[in-house]
Amino acid sequence: MQYRTRKNMKFQFDEETRRTIYYRDDESCIFCRWQYHMENKDPMLYRTKDIMHYINKSQGGLGVPQNGAVGCRYHHMLLDNGSKGLRSEMIVIFKEYLMQQYPDWNEDELRYKKWNFPTFG
Structure with a gap:
C-alpha cells in the first residue's frame, strides 16, 4: 500500500x-x-469516474485543478496505457479542454520544480 507522504502529496489530488x-x-x-472512441462494451467502465492527470x-x-479532469475508467485507461495509439490525440483534446476552462492556463506551471533557477543565455 502506498502511503501519502509530504513529498508525494503535491502530486495527489486532495479532497478539496x-x-x-x-x-x-x-x-x-x-x-x-464528445463520444470519443466509445467502442467498449462494458458499461461499468463508463460509469466509474476517475480524476485524470x-x-x-x-x-x-x-x-491542482488545472492539471486534472474527470474521466470514466475506460477513457482513463486509454489515456494512461496508450495501447491503442490514441494518447497523443487524447492529450490534445485534454489540453484544449483545460485551456477553455482556464484562459490563463500554462502547461509549465503544472510541474513540480524543486529548484527553480533562472536560465541564462
Whole structure:
C-alpha cells in the first residue's frame, strides 16, 4: 500500500481539489461528452469516474485543478496505457479542454520544480 507522504502529496489530488474538478466537469467524462472512441462494451467502465492527470504524477504533474479532469475508467485507461495509439490525440483534446476552462492556463506551471533557477543565455 502506498502511503501519502509530504513529498508525494503535491502530486495527489486532495479532497478539496477533487470536489472542485468534479463540480467543474459536472461529474462527467470529458471524452464521453464528445463520444470519443466509445467502442467498449462494458458499461461499468463508463460509469466509474476517475480524476485524470494531464501531466502524469511520474513526470512531476501537480495535483491542482488545472492539471486534472474527470474521466470514466475506460477513457482513463486509454489515456494512461496508450495501447491503442490514441494518447497523443487524447492529450490534445485534454489540453484544449483545460485551456477553455482556464484562459490563463500554462502547461509549465503544472510541474513540480524543486529548484527553480533562472536560465541564462
